[in-house]
Amino acid sequence: xxxxxxxxxxxxxxxxxxxxxxxxxxxxxxxxxxxxxxxxxxxxxxxxxxxxxxxxxxxxxxxxxxxxxxxxxxxxxxxxxxxxxxxxxxxxxxxxxxxxxxxxxxxxxxxxxxxxxxxxxxxxxxxxxxxxxxxxxxxxxxxxxxxxxxxxxxxxxxxxxxxxxxxxxxxxxxxxxxxxxxxxxxxxxxxxxxxxxxxxxxxxxxxxxxxxxxxxxxxxxxxxxxxxxxxxxxxxxxxxxxxxxxxxxxxxxxxxxxx
Numbered sequence: 001x002x003x004x005x006x007x008x009x010x011x012x013x014x015x016x017x018x019x020x021x022x023x024x025x026x027x028x029x030x031x032x033x034x035x036x037x038x039x040x041x042x043x044x045x046x047x048x049x050x051x052x053x054x055x056x057x058x059x060x061x062x063x064x065x066x067x068x069x070x071x072x073x074x075x076x077x078x079x080x081x082x083x084x085x086x087x088x089x090x091x092x093x094x095x096x097x098x099x100x101x102x103x104x105x106x107x108x109x110x111x112x113x114x115x116x117x118x119x120x121x122x123x124x125x126x127x128x129x130x131x132x133x134x135x136x137x138x139x140x141x142x143x144x145x146x147x148x149x150x151x152x153x154x155x156x157x158x159x160x161x162x163x164x165x166x167x168x169x170x171x172x173x174x175x176x177x178x179x180x181x182x183x184x185x186x187x188x189x190x191x192x193x194x195x196x197x198x199x200x201x202x203x204x205x206x207x208x209x210x211x212x213x214x215x216x217x218x219x220x221x222x223x224x225x226x227x228x229x230x231x232x233x234x235x236x237x238x239x240x241x242x243x244x245x246x247x248x249x250x251x252x253x254x255x256x257x258x259x
Contacts, residue, residue: 061092061094061098062132062252063100063128064088064098064132065127065134066085066099067116067136067158068103068134068137069106070104070106070107071084071136071139072134073101076224077229077232087235088242088243091242092243100123100126102119107119109138109155109158110146110147111140117157120158124161124165125165129165129166131167132169132246133169133170134169134170134171134242135159135170135172136174136204138174138195141187142174143184146187148191152194155171155195155198169199170242170245171199171202171203173195173207174206175206175210175230176188177217177223178217178223181227184228189216192207204242204245206238208241210223222237
C-alpha cells in the first residue's frame with residue numbers, strides 16, 4: 001500500500017512539473033524569435049501579448065531628413081562621431097535609421113547645378129507624412145552672390161513642396177563666419193533676416209550658439225581653420241539647439257521607442 005501511495009505522488013508531481021514547464025514555455029514564447037526580455041531591464045521574460053501592447057503604446061519618432069551643404073554634412077570634421085547627424089541622433093535619443101543626411105558639400109539652393117532645388121524632390125518623396133525636414137542651406141549662396149530674390153522664391157517653393165507632402169519643416173539659420181570671409185556676411189545676414197521673418201517659430205538659431213552676443217562673427221574657438229565651418233564643439237552645440245527646436249514642437253513625441 002505504501003509503495004502505491006509513493007508511486008501516485010510521484011506521478012502527480014511529474015504531471016504538475018510538466019504543466020508548469022508548458023506554462024513557462026508559453027509565457028516565454030516570442031513571435032519574433034527566442035525569449036523576449038523585459039525592455040525595462042533584468043532577465044524577466046514577458047508574455048508576448050504584454051510585450052506587444054507595451055511597445056505599441058510607446059510612439060516611434062518621425063524620420064528626419066537633413067538638407068544642406070558641407071556645414072550640415074560636417075565634411076570638415078574627420079571623425080564621424082563628431083558629425084552633425086550623429087550628434088543629433090544622440091541628442092534626440094533616436095537610432096541612426098531614423099535620420100537621413102542629404103547634405104552635400106558645396107551645395108547651393110539656386111547656384112551651380114545640381115543644386116538643392118534639383119536634389120530635394122527625390123529625397124522628400126522618400127519620406128512619409130509626419131516626418132521632419134531640417135533645411136540648413138545658404139552659406140554657399142551668400143558667398144557666391146546668389147540673388148536674394150531667387151533664393152527666397154526657391155526656398156518658399158521647397159518648403160511648400162515639403163508641407164504639401166505632410167512633412168514638418170525646420171529652417172536652420174546660416175551659420176556665421178570669421179571676419180576674413182566678410183564678403184559672405186551681408187548676404188548671410190540678409191538671408192537670416194528673411195528666414196526669421198518668414199518662418200517664425202520654425203527656425204533654428206545657429207548663430208546664437210556660435211557667435212558672441214551682439215557680434216556677427218563665429219567665435220574662433222568654435223570654428224575650423226578655414227573660418228567657415230563650425231568645429232567639433234560648435235557642431236555639437238548646433239545639434240543640441242536643433243534637438244531643442246525639434247522637441248519644442250507638439251508633433252514630436254515626448255517619449256518613444258529607440259529606433
